[in-house]
Amino acid sequence: xxxxxxxxxxxxxxxxxxxxxxxxxxxxxxxxxxxxxxxxxxxxxxxxxxxxxxxxxxxxxxxxxxxxxxxxxxxxxxxxxxxxxxxxxxxxxxxxxxxxxxxxxxxxxxxxxxxxxxxxxxxxxxxxxxxxxxxxxxxxxxxxxxxxxxxxxxxxxxxxxxxxxxxxxxxxxxxxxxxxxxxxxxxxxxxxxxxxxxxxxxxxxxxxxxxxxxxxxxxxxxxxxxxxxxxxxxxxxxxxx
Numbered sequence: 001x002x003x004x005x006x007x008x009x010x011x012x013x014x015x016x017x018x019x020x021x022x023x024x025x026x027x028x029x030x031x032x033x034x035x036x037x038x039x040x041x042x043x044x045x046x047x048x049x050x051x052x053x054x055x056x057x058x059x060x061x062x063x064x065x066x067x068x069x070x071x072x073x074x075x076x077x078x079x080x081x082x083x084x085x086x087x088x089x090x091x092x093x094x095x096x097x098x099x100x101x102x103x104x105x106x107x108x109x110x111x112x113x114x115x116x117x118x119x120x121x122x123x124x125x126x127x128x129x130x131x132x133x134x135x136x137x138x139x140x141x142x143x144x145x146x147x148x149x150x151x152x153x154x155x156x157x158x159x160x161x162x163x164x165x166x167x168x169x170x171x172x173x174x175x176x177x178x179x180x181x182x183x184x185x186x187x188x189x190x191x192x193x194x195x196x197x198x199x200x201x202x203x204x205x206x207x208x209x210x211x212x213x214x215x216x217x218x219x220x221x222x223x224x225x226x227x228x229x230x231x232x233x234x235x236x237x238x239x240x241x
Contacts, residue, residue, distance in 0.1 A: 006186075007079075007130075007131055007134075007187075008079055008080070008102075010185045010186045010187045011079055011080040011082075011083065011185075011187065012080050012081065012082050013185050014080075014082075014181060014182065014185040014187060015059070015060075015080045015082035015083040015085075015086060016082045017181060017185075018060070018082075018083075018086065018181070020060075020086060020089065020090070022062065023219040024178070024219075025059070025060065025178065025219065026176075026178040026179050026182055026218050026219060026220055027059075027124075027125060027216070027218055027219070028059070028060065028062050028219055029062075029217040029218060029219050030062075031062060031063055031065075031066035033217045034063060034124070034216075034217055035063040035066045035067060035122075035124075036066070037214065038122070038124070038153055038155060038214075038234065039067075039070070041153070041210070041212070041214075041234060041236070042122070042151070042153040042236060045151050045209050045210060045236045045238075046120060046151050047149050047150075047151060047238070048118075048120075048149050048150075049071065049120070050072055051117070051118055051119050051120050051149060051150055052071075052072075052073040052074070052075060052116045052117070052119045052120070053067050053071040053073070053074045053075070053119065053120045053121075053122060054074075054075045054077055054112075054116070054119045054120070054121045054122070054145055055067060055074065055075070055076045055077065055096075055122050056077050056078075056101070056103055056121055056122065056123045056126060056142065056145070057077070057078055057079075057123060057124065057125070057126035057129075058076030058077060058078050058083070058084075058087060058098070059078060059080075059083045059086070059087070060083060060086035060087050060090060061076045061084075061086070061087030061088075061090055061091055061096065061098065062090075063122070063124065064076035064087065064091075064096045064098075065090070065091055065095055065096060067096070067122065068091075068095035068096040069095065071120075073097075073116075074095070074096040074097070075096065075097045075098070075099055075112075075116070075119075076096050076097070076098045076099070077098075077099045077100075077101040077103070077112070078098075078100065078101065079100070079101065079102055079103075080100075081100055084098045084099075084100060099112070103138055103141035103142060103145070104130070104134045104137040104138040104141055105137070105141070106137065106140060106141060106144065108141070109140075109141030109142070109144040109145050110144050112145060113144050113145050113147055116145075117147070118146060118147030118148055118149040118150040119145050119146060119147070119150045120146070120150050120151050120152075120153075121142055121145050121146050121150060121151075121152045121153070122152075122153050123142060123152065123153070123154045123155070124155045124216075125155060125156065125157060125216065125232075126138070127139070127154070127156050127192055127197065127200070128156050128157050128191070128192045129187060135192070135196075135200055136200055136203060136204070139200040139201060139203070139204045139206075140203075140204045142154075142204070143201075143204040143205055143206050143239070146206075146237075146238070146239065147239070148239050150238070150239075151209070151236060151237070151238050152201075152206065152235075152236065152237040152238065153234065153235075153236055154197070154201075154234065154235045154236075154237065155214075155216065155232055155233070155234045156192055156197055156232060156233055156234075157192070157216060157230055157231065157232050158194055158213065158231040158232055158233045159191065159192075159193060159194050160231040161216070161230040161231045161232065162191050164228075164230055164231070165179075165230070168228070169183055171223075173223065176220045176221070176222070176228070177220070178218070178219060178220045179220060194233060197233070197235065198211075198235070201235070201237050202240075205239060205240050206237040206238060206239060206240060207237060207238060207239075207240045207241070208235050208236070208237050209236045209237060209238055210235070210236040211233065211234065211235040211236070212233070212234055213231065213232070213233055213234075214232060214233075214234055215229035215230065215231065215232065216229065216230040216231075216232035217229055218230065
């Protein structure tokens with residue numbers, strides 16, 4: 001199964017219109033408050049830090065480039081060709097490699113695994129953006145990329161984020177400027193129950209090694225000048241023994 005064409009088109013439209021400047025996209029926060037915090041939680045669980053790292057759903061590659069300075073081989077993978085165009089323009093030195101990938105298509109994930117071997121996989125805020133029918137196939141694809149030795153770091157909005165986003169979207173003055181294009185292109189976050197994520201992992205043959213809560217930092221602010229942070233949960237997973 002691959003993602004629906006409507007979903008792919010929504011992301012292509014969003015990224016074609018997205019600005020190039022850092023922080024121009026709602027979730028494009030500085031790696032110091034995103035990837036760096038996640039890496040501190042992730043690194044203790046890596047069985048082999050020399051494996052390739054796949055940043056799945058890399059978008060414009062902001063976090064990918066951070067990882068490229070810390071891992072020997074980093075691949076930014078995304079469904080959207082337009083997103084990858086942004087990523088390549090922002091990385092003229094080619095610190096990372098960028099690949100178009102529909103990870104919900106089992107054959108595509110398996111083909112990349114055949115090329116890379118087992119990989120460590122970083123996934124931030126991708127599962128809740130998927131159509132419900134694609135969530136398990138996506139996690140199956142993530143498991144295929146990790147193989148036997150790879151470790152997965154998965155960050156998803158928690159259930160508590162939905163009312164926060166709903167209030168922002170329905171604000172009398174309209175949604176914040178950086179959230180508005182997300183909604184306009186029809187990629188409003190769907191709800192993934194907190195207890196559903198471990199089930200998806202288990203059904204993909206994975207086990208949870210560690211988990212916790214950490215705010216997902218955005219680049220947007222409320223009308224009062226307060227940075228918008230969304231409740232999120234993180235998990236480290238690996239192939240079940």
